Amino acid sequence: MNHHTQVGIIGAGPSGLLLAQLLHTQGINSVVLENRPRQRVESRQRAGLLEQNTVDRLRQAGATDRLDREGLVHDGVILSYNGHRHRIDLAHLTGGSRVTIYAQTEVVKDLIQLRLHEDEQSILFEAEATAIDGLDGYAPAIHYTHQGENHTLICDFVAGCDGFHGIARQAIPAHLTTTYDKVYPYCWLGILAKVPPSTDELIYAYHDRGFALHSMRSPEISRLYVQCDVTDTLDDWPDERIWAELQLRLGTAGWTLAEGPILEKTITPMRSFVSEPMQFGRLFLAGDSAHIVPPTGAKGLNMAVADTGYLFDALMRWYQAGSSLELDAYTAGCMRRVWRVQEFSNFMTDMLHRDSTKSSFDAHLQASRFNQLVNSEAASTVIAENYVGLAASWATGVTGSEHGQSTTFHA
Template identity: 50%
Template sequence: MRTQVGIIGAGPAGLMLSHLLHLQGIESIIIESRSREEIEGTIRAGVLEQGTVDLLNATGVGERMMREGHVHEGIELQFNGNRHRIDFAELTGGKQIMVYPQHEVIKDLVAARLKANRTIFFNVCDVKLVNIESTQPKIEYTNELGESQVIECDFIVGCDGFHGPSRQSIPKSKRVEKQQIYPFGWLGIIAETPQVNPELIYAHHERGFALLSTRTPSIQRHYLQVDPKDDIANWSDDRIWSELHARVDMEGWTLPQGPIIQKNIVSMRSFVCETMQYGRLYLAGDAAHIVPPTGAKGLNLAVADVQVLSQGIREFYEQGNQNILQKYSQTCLKRIWRAQRFSWWMTTILHTNQNHSPFEYGIQLTELDNVTSSRNAAANLAENYVGLPFELPLYKHELSQK
């Protein structure tokens, strides 16, 4: 097979890139190790920045999001038994966020891909990247029938996550990687209860962090800070609700509870591979960076990566110009590190660290007090949460004509 861009991974990065390339008349093939049912059915949280929402709408895949998503104009921070609202719209000139799960974004992008009669191969394995330092790289893999296949292309884009083969194909001596592991885990539940609050509640408590969010009027998503090495079997439904009540209930307000239909524990890390390009291989999304979920930046960073990359590939084919491609890592890393800083800051001020001294705990509470009492501090949080501007402008008028 021959195509212009070979994409490994059908997550938000790979699907959004293929969609942007299609609108610009550039061919691509996506391969994915999982089934369509699995990528569309794996429930993942989704907080979309204003820029991500604008891009989905501008490229024709935002209709269901606008119909079924939940627009939030702020969040609430809870500590010392009180809640404080951060008004995004007022602090950022009207910008908002959209609560719309990642797997729903994936459904919309897969549907757009198939409607355009563009190719996705699911259930592949044994993926190998070949000749990535040349101008004729190849992707070798085995399809779901057990047959060996080869995709010849001009570019390979690795959107296959932290554990995928793309980043590992860059020689270790050439990869610049930086990582921090946090001593916090998140126990997440999906529960059948009425809506808790119109906006997300981030709660700091001496027993640990908690987050209350919504999915639908009858399905909610909540999180508890736990030991990342803990076993979910140790957490009965009664224990989970008891701990949530201890951390978020206030005088005159009690968290509604109901049947828990899903629960799991995930660890937290920050990771950046600063080598986002090697030869004709480009990394995007989780293949290049991981952020703790506290800052709600993972999907949004993936979309920002491919927005830059799609324009670089467009310039290459239309003008023979590689300026954007040559600066791809540099351009993306500026945004990535700002998102890492924000996610680290949110994680640090909200989670209870058992290794902290009473002095450090006091500083943590004072930081929360500062961000809820200083307009400048609140504006900084709001600006980062709703999303920084894209590094490159979107070709809105041209995409809308495709």
């Protein structure tokens, strides 16, 4: 069966759902195809820190009612080096900018509820996109299976929001694509624990035994991480070992880490990845389908939302004014932010993790970087400005397609 929409969106993660909702606010139709069941989509544990730019986009989409009630606003962040802590005053150093703790899982739930309330057919779950064609014409098509039948969604544009393993990036011809990849020699073991957080602000800790992070999901649920080896499995980390390492790596004089039942454990590999271009014909990639950052800087979700915001603005320019300027410049506009965020995430990762492959010289450089943060407001300001989110100007003002195929569209 063939059916039509204006924007076909592959993937019901934050970027795909947010794009659909933003388009809806402007009267633009879309259909989101998601290959997983709704229950699975709404239960995946991911990031939990929202930049102010991200909150602003969610507010623009009308998706902040619950976030405003339940989100935890933070004015600062704490860095620790072998038990010596330094607080970075985000609000003071950035002229009032803050971050909000609100789980990506909850963002997804809010956006799904909004879209389905307004249009029950706007999201198709268990709908697997199998191919995309016609990208160099005026009516690209997404072929997919749903409820045992084959379908074709014909649209004006395709938004590939289907993650690193999705089909969207593969639809860009290989000879036009350049990828950049870095794999880190360690992983994160993450837990959700049913215990109130022992800190009012996130603690990022370097320790000679490895990195640790104390975050939170709510006033009753803590989210914590410890650095582990790439060969480790969950069997190597019984609860007692996890808490012992967290106590040691996060510990400082006069402070106690509260322990509680562990609800979930996961091991996450650490990598950086960028694929250029982020567009081909009438296909545009957003989020993990085009780039991945290590989680140390809490940037994955926020980069996806930045891509989505840029794409939404560009599509509105095309639909409302018939201008393809912003669509032509989509890759170049996104990449300015992507590489800046990659650099920040790589810096934070290198500074805060123990890397047994590096020399004692490198270990002394790590200590020196931390000492600079403690003793230089300018150094702390750079961290703060990147942590709360780059200004919108990082994705504006680009007049050409520096990295990708330039395409002129016609209204």
